[in-house]
Amino acid sequence: SQQGEEDPQALSIQEGENATMNCSYKTSINNLQWYRQNSGRGLVHLILIRSNEREKHSGRLRVTLDTSKKSSSLLITASRAADTASYFCATVPNSGGYQKVTFGTGTKLQVIP
Amino acid sequence: DGGITQSPKYLFRKEGQNVTLSCEQNLNHDAMYWYRQDPGQGLRLIYYSQIVNDFQKGDIAEGYSVSREKKESFPLTVTSAQKNPTAFYLCASSRRVQKPSTDTQYFGPGTRLTVL
Numbered sequence: 001s002q003q004g005e006e007d008p009q010a011l012s013i014q015e016g017e018n019a020t021m022n023c024s025y026k027t028s029i030n031n032l033q034w035y036r037q038n039s040g041r042g043l044v045h046l047i048l049i050r051s052n053e054r055e056k057h058s059g060r061l062r063v064t065l066d067t068s069k070k071s072s073s074l075l076i077t078a079s080r081a082a083d084t085a086s087y088f089c090a091t092v093p094n095s096g097g098y099q100k101v102t103f104g105t106g107t108k109l110q111v112i113p
Numbered sequence: 114d115g116g117i118t119q120s121p122k123y124l125f126r127k128e129g130q131n132v133t134l135s136c137e138q139n140l141n142h143d144a145m146y147w148y149r150q151d152p153g154q155g156l157r158l159i160y161y162s163q164i165v166n167d168f169q170k171g172d173i174a175e176g177y178s179v180s181r182e183k184k185e186s187f188p189l190t191v192t193s194a195q196k197n198p199t200a201f202y203l204c205a206s207s208r209r210v211q212k213p214s215t216d217t218q219y220f221g222p223g224t225r226l227t228v229l
Contacts, residue, residue, distance in 0.1 A: 009153075031215055042117075042203055042220030043156075050215070088155060092215070100171065101218060103148075103156040 005104055006089055012110040019076040021107040023089030024069075030094040032065060032072050033101070037086045046074075046087075051094065081113045116140040119204050119221035126191075126198070126228050134189045134224045136204035145187035146205040146218065149173060156203065162187055191226065199228045 007022045023032070031050045035043040049056045049065045049072065056063045062075040076083055086106040093102075116139040126132045138145065144163050148156040158171030162181040176195025181187055187206075191198045202224045207216040 033217070035218075040201075040223070040225070042222050043205075043218070044220070045217040048215060048217070100158055100161065102158075105153070105155040 006087070006107040008107060009105070010108045010110070012112065013079055015079060015081055015111055015113050017079055019079050019083070019109055019111070021074045021087050021109070023072045023074070023104055025072075025089075025091045025104075026070065028094045029067070029091045031092050032063075033090045033092070034061075034063060034072075034074050035088045035090060035103075037088065037106070039085070043088065076109075079109075079111045081111050083109060084111045085109060117204060117206055117219055117221035119202075119224050121224060122222065124224055124226045126226065128228055129193045131190055131192050132226065134191065134202055134204075134226070136187045136189065136221060137185055138187075138206045138219075138221075139185065140206055140208075140219060141184070142206035142219070143184070143209045144207045144216075145181065146207075147171075147177070147179065147187070147189045148203045148205065150201045150203060150223075159189065159202075198226055201225050 005024050013019055033048045034046045037043045047058050047063050049063050060077045065072045086108045088103050088106045090101045090103045118137050120135045146161045147159040150156050157173050159177050160168050160171050160179045162168040165184050168179050168181050178190045204221040205218040207218045
């Protein structure tokens with residue numbers, strides 16, 4: 001199964017509300033990344049959090065990482081209709097040698113104007 | 114979508130035919146990747162290349178082939194041996210291959226392949 005599993009699979013909120021997405025993973029990681037994908041397009045990198053970091057901010061985005069629970073969350077504050085997209089977490093294992101990025105199944109976010 | 118282009122955007126193929134998807138980047142990145150995305154699923158790695166003239170199989174390489182003759186280009190061939198090729202194909206690149214990787218991957222806009 002995928003290293004990263006997002007929850008919920010789909011989320012629908014009103015514009016202005018906050019959106020929270022969660023990602024759980026199984027093995028020890030070096031870092032975890034969040035990406036966004038608009039429908040039918042490529043992915044865009046949002047934020048990277050390293051295993052020794054607990055929280056990171058970028059604009060309206062807040063990412064937390066709990067390595068003891070092997071989980072991360074992405075919070076989008078004051079959502080806008082333009083935030084409608086799918087959001088993926090991606091993990092990089094903490095092992096020697098080249099380790100590929102593994103993507104989860106994504107959370108589909110709909111922000112209703 | 115950064116400096117990565119994929120062509121064509123939509124591709125239709127008859128069963129039994131090979132087809133090649135193009136991926137070009139002008140970011141001077143060493144590493145390039147091919148992913149497959151099926152509806153409601155995440156990305157699965159097909160092949161990746163860390164440097165020119167070198168590439169490695171990913172998780173689902175069967176029925177696919179690649180080449181990396183130039184740093185800028187990483188074409189993917191979907192062969193007739195691929196049993197279920199209809200999918201959305203994404204190409205990506207990253208600056209270099211670190212161990213482990215902390216580099217951002219930059220994605221192209223994707224090619225939607227449909228087998229008729």
